[in-house]
Each structure stands twice: as C-alpha cells, then as structure tokens.
Amino acid sequence: MTAASPEQTTRAISSYRGALRAWSRHPSPRLIGLFVLLAAALRSSLGPWQWWDLGMVLAGVALWPFLEWFLHKYVLHIRPRPLFGRTVDPEFARRHRAHHREPWRPELILLPPYVHLTLGPALFAAAWWLMPDRALALSALVGYGLAALNYEWTHFMVHTRIQPGNRYYQSLFRAHRMHHFRNENYWYGFTLTSVDRWLGTGPDPDATPRSPHCRDLGVDT
Ligand SMILES: [Zn+2]
Numbered sequence: 001m002t003a004a005s006p007e008q009t010t011r012a013i014s015s016y017r018g019a020l021r022a023w024s025r026h027p028s029p030r031l032i033g034l035f036v037l038l039a040a041a042l043r044s045s046l047g048p049w050q051w052w053d054l055g056m057v058l059a060g061v062a063l064w065p066f067l068e069w070f071l072h073k074y075v076l077h078i079r080p081r082p083l084f085g086r087t088v089d090p091e092f093a094r095r096h097r098a099h100h101r102e103p104w105r106p107e108l109i110l111l112p113p114y115v116h117l118t119l120g121p122a123l124f125a126a127a128w129w130l131m132p133d134r135a136l137a138l139s140a141l142v143g144y145g146l147a148a149l150n151y152e153w154t155h156f157m158v159h160t161r162i163q164p165g166n167r168y169y170q171s172l173f174r175a176h177r178m179h180h181f182r183n184e185n186y187w188y189g190f191t192l193t194s195v196d197r198w199l200g201t202g203p204d205p206d207a208t209p210r211s212p213h214c215r216d217l218g219v220d221t
C-alpha cells in the first residue's frame with residue numbers, strides 16, 4: 001500500500017514548506033494573488049501611493065476577520081430551508097458541510113474558483129465606478145486581497161499535521177479544531193480568534209458540550 005499524498009489528504013503534510021507547496025498548487029491562492037497584483041497595478045497607474053493608501057490597505061486587512069466570521073456563521077452554516085414548496089440548499093452551504101464531513105480533503109478547504117471569478121470582477125467594477133475615490137478604493141482591495149490570501153493559507157495550514165511553534169498559530173489551530181471536532185456552533189473565526197471572544201462565540205472549551213453534529217451540521221444529506 002502506498003502512503004497517501006498531499007494531493008489526497010492534508011494529513012500527509014507536516015511541514016510549512018510542504019504545506020506551502022501543496023497550497024500554492026491550488027487555483028484559489030493563485031487567483032487571489034492575481035487579484036492583489038492587479039489591484040496594486042491599477043492603483044499604481046493612477047499616480048504615486050500616499051499615506052492614505054496605506055490606511056486603506058490596513059482598513060481592508062482589518063475588515064477581513066469580521067467578514068470571515070460573519071460569512072462562516074451566517075452564510076456557510078445555512079441549513080436547507082423550504083421556499084415556495086422547494087428546498088433551498090445553496091452550493092456553498094453543501095460544500096461547507098462536505099468540508100466538515102471530510103476536513104482533510106484539500107480541495108474542500110480552499111474556496112472554489114467561481115467565487116473569485118465572480119466576486120473579483122464585481123469588486124473591481126465597484127472600486128472603479130461606484131466609489132468616490134478610485135485610488136483609495138483600489139488600495140482597500142489590495143488589503144482585502146492580502147487578508148483573503150492569509151485566510152486561505154491559515155485555513156489550509158490548520159488542517160495539516162504541522163505543530164506550530166508560535167502562539168498565534170497555536171491559538172488558530174486550537175480554535176478551528178474545536179469548531180470541527182468539539183462544537184460547530186462556536187469558533188467561527190479563522191485568522192483572529194479574538195473576534196470569537198468579542199462576538200460571544202469563543203467560550204471556554206472545557207465548559208462547552210461536545211456536539212454530535214460537528215460532521216453533518218445537523219443535516220442528513
Ligand atoms: Zn476547516
């Protein structure tokens with residue numbers, strides 16, 4: 001029997017180098033990298049960068065941890081619900097349930113390309129035509145894209161066998177493992193565990209009951 005490869009399971013990865021190699025082969029990080037380069041190039045085409053641009057990059061970065069928490073809790077964990085006699089069960093929610101069922105499958109950890117191929121152009125169009133200041137809007141997109149890249153890396157990394165040495169990564173590993181294997185109703189943050197504490201979803205793990213629905217999110221299919 002041959003050992004499983006990193007393409008089949010992130011359990012086969014135990015080093016940062018191996019994780020980076022496997023991660024960078026997927027389309028999602030590449031598409032986000034392209035998004036950041038494009039936003040930076042478009043911003044540069046409008047003139048020299050100012051201090052305000054740095055502020056907007058930081059604003060884009062700062063927004064992300066709240067956005068990921070909100071989308072994870074209220075969008076990805078949506079359950080199928082009836083609407084006009086039919087059952088609405090969006091693809092992103094089914095995909096997230098598949099990720100909870102098979103947490104080590106690499107392609108289910110990362111965002112699917114269609115998210116970037118639709119949202120990316122929409123964000124560029126909004127920054128270019130709807131925002132009062134194109135340059136500053138593009139700078140915000142640079143920050144947003146960098147934070148998105150960090151999110152994809154973080155989420156991929158916490159699903160490997162790496163034993164992180166620094167406390168920041170250790171806290172991210174612990175929190176996300178708790179979301180997957182202790183109780184899926186808590187620990188929605190990926191890149192900043194403080195957000196869960198601030199928003200009431202980061203309880204004391206020892207005082208939190210184990211959920212029987214960590215794998216299926218309470219849905220049969
Ligand atoms: Zn996960």
Ligand SMILES: [Zn+2]
Nearest residue numbers: 072076096184
């Ligand atoms: Zn989840």
